[in-house]
Amino acid sequence: MAETLAITRGLSPAFDRCELTHLPRAQIDVDLAREQHRRYEQALSRLGCTLLRLPGDPDLPDSVFVEDTAVVLDELAILTRPGAPSRRGESDAVGAALTVYRPLARMTAPATMDGGDVLRVGRTLFAGLSGRTNRAGIDFLRDAAAPLGYRVRATGISGCLHLKSAVTGIAADAVLLNPERVDAGAFDGLRVVEVDPSEPDAANALLVCGTVLFPTAYPRTRDRLLASGVCVLGLDVTEIAKAEGALTCCSLLLDPGIPTS
Ligand code: CIR
Numbered sequence: 001m002a003e004t005l006a007i008t009r010g011l012s013p014a015f016d017r018c019e020l021t022h023l024p025r026a027q028i029d030v031d032l033a034r035e036q037h038r039r040y041e042q043a044l045s046r047l048g049c050t051l052l053r054l055p056g057d058p059d060l061p062d063s064v065f066v067e068d069t070a071v072v073l074d075e076l077a078i079l080t081r082p083g084a085p086s087r088r089g090e091s092d093a094v095g096a097a098l099t100v101y102r103p104l105a106r107m108t109a110p111a112t113m114d115g116g117d118v119l120r121v122g123r124t125l126f127a128g129l130s131g132r133t134n135r136a137g138i139d140f141l142r143d144a145a146a147p148l149g150y151r152v153r154a155t156g157i158s159g160c161l162h163l164k165s166a167v168t169g170i171a172a173d174a175v176l177l178n179p180e181r182v183d184a185g186a187f188d189g190l191r192v193v194e195v196d197p198s199e200p201d202a203a204n205a206l207l208v209c210g211t212v213l214f215p216t217a218y219p220r221t222r223d224r225l226l227a228s229g230v231c232v233l234g235l236d237v238t239e240i241a242k243a244e245g246a247l248t249c250c251s252l253l254l255d256p257g258i259p260t261s
Contacts, residue, residue, distance in 0.1 A: 004209055005256040006049035007097055009066045010056035011037050017061040018243040019084045021131060021161050026242045033239035037064060040213075040235055040250055047208045047233070049253070052097060060090050064240075065249040067164075068114040068132075069094040071125075071141065072254045075148045077102035078141060080113040083132025087114075094252070101256050105144050113137030116162030116249055121169060121190065126155045128163025128182075157182050164248050168205045170212050170230050176221070178203040193228050196220035204246035213247050 016028040045051055057063045062084075069091040071078045077098045079091045095104055107113060117128035118141065125145055127138045135154075142152040157166045159181055166181035174191035177184060178200055184192050195202040195218070202218035205225070214222055216234040225232050237247065 002255045004049045005254050006044045007052045007252040008041055009054040009064050011064045012056040012061050013058050014061040023244050028239050028242045036237050036239055047211050054093050062087050063090045065245050066094055066252050067249040068116050071115050071118045072252055074258050077104050078144050079106045080115055081107040082114050083112040107140050111136040111140040116164045119163055123150050125150050125152045127152055128155050128157045155186050161244055164204055166203050169207050170205055176203055176205050193224055206247040
């Protein structure tokens with residue numbers, strides 16, 4: 001089986017000054033958030049990932065959310081230009097780590113994109129048009145990825161931060177989604193599991209080596225996942241959720257074995 005490298009980044013001491021868009025600011029227990037993040041990393045290791053852990057940056061409150069800084073394909077990594085200006089300094093450290101494993105392309109203005117807006121299913125990249133990712137960002141992604149054989153599909157979302165707040169992959173041929181946030185019709189041909197209507201934030205799950213990491217806060221949707229035959233591992237991420245973060249945002253997963261040229 002292919003090896004999986006998980007790039008993560010430690011929690012910034014300034015984590016409680018994170019960006020917030022859809023949530024009111026609630027007091028974050030930063031020590032507990034750090035412990036929850038440690039358990040997340042531990043779960044990735046246990047599931048077979050090799051961890052590459054970058055240090056958190058005291059000047060970059062959201063730097064733990066490495067997913068947003070890059071879109072990693074088999075052939076290329078695209079360093080994004082995050083939609084929130086406060087996050088644009090995050091890409092350099094991630095780029096320095098990724099350059100060992102992939103050729104890099106760097107997104108330039110006026111394009112903006114958060115990696116949380118890009119969902120890969122096979123050779124299709126669903127790209128969320130959001131408050132963080134603009135049309136120019138999606139065009140940049142298409143220009144970089146289409147010559148490599150990827151199809152890029154702009155996908156509308158509503159009422160949430162990123163595409164992956166609305167839909168994530170739970171198997172090679174299946175997605176978990178909230179139909180209030182994204183049109184299920186966009187995922188034609190895939191098996192769709194819907195979140196329980198009482199758990200609108202439950203669409204972010206992280207598929208790692210055949211197991212789905214999933215927040216313990218959403219038991220009804222977990223039961224739907226189990227009923228659909230998915231193997232689920234629960235994680236408590238309440239403090240990370242207060243920063244509008246979820247499971248996919250805290251890592252970049254890649255096959256380190258794919259050659260750089
Ligand atoms: C932000 O607003 O940018 C951070 N507080 C949360 C980013 C979460 N990232 C993700 O879901 N991919």
